[in-house]
Amino acid sequence: MNTYSAKKEDTINKKWYLVDAEGKVLGRLATQVASILRGKNKPNYTPSMDLGDYVVIINAEKIKVTGNKLKGKVYRYHTGYPGGLKSTTLEVLMQKKPELVIKKAVQGMLPHNKLGRATIKKLKIYPGEEHPHQAQKLEKID
Numbered sequence: 001m002n003t004y005s006a007k008k009e010d011t012i013n014k015k016w017y018l019v020d021a022e023g024k025v026l027g028r029l030a031t032q033v034a035s036i037l038r039g040k041n042k043p044n045y046t047p048s049m050d051l052g053d054y055v056v057i058i059n060a061e062k063i064k065v066t067g068n069k070l071k072g073k074v075y076r077y078h079t080g081y082p083g084g085l086k087s088t089t090l091e092v093l094m095q096k097k098p099e100l101v102i103k104k105a106v107q108g109m110l111p112h113n114k115l116g117r118a119t120i121k122k123l124k125i126y127p128g129e130e131h132p133h134q135a136q137k138l139e140k141i142d
Contacts, residue, residue, distance in 0.1 A: 037106070071090075
């Protein structure tokens with residue numbers, strides 16, 4: 001029995017999905033979105049190819065987290081200069097850029113290579129209800 005492996009020549013139909021993040025838990029939403037972006041919900045899934053669909057997330061500012069993560073979870077980055085370690089908490093980041101919180105959560109669940117960088121570009125996140133993707137005929141999922 002042969003294992004199916006998708007090829008570049010195969011026609012890949014990419015769908016657009018709409019996810020309403022209002023009242024959803026951050027981690028559970030991120031795993032579901034990462035799975036759709038990778039294409040793991042399709043029967044022709046191939047780990048080395050980008051077969052996933054596009055995902056539009058609305059209401060990113062209304063997402064929930066469990067436990068003490070609002071004050072305890074810290075996002076760190078380094079500027080590259082000596083003493084350049086910067087940090088911010090989840091609470092502050094949710095007020096400033098709520099879409100970045102979801103993007104970082106999903107990006108951490110994707111491969112850390114060229115494939116992951118190409119996959120994250122198919123994720124569109126908006127803090128409110130409004131989005132410019134009505135023409136794509138979005139399919140709403142829960």
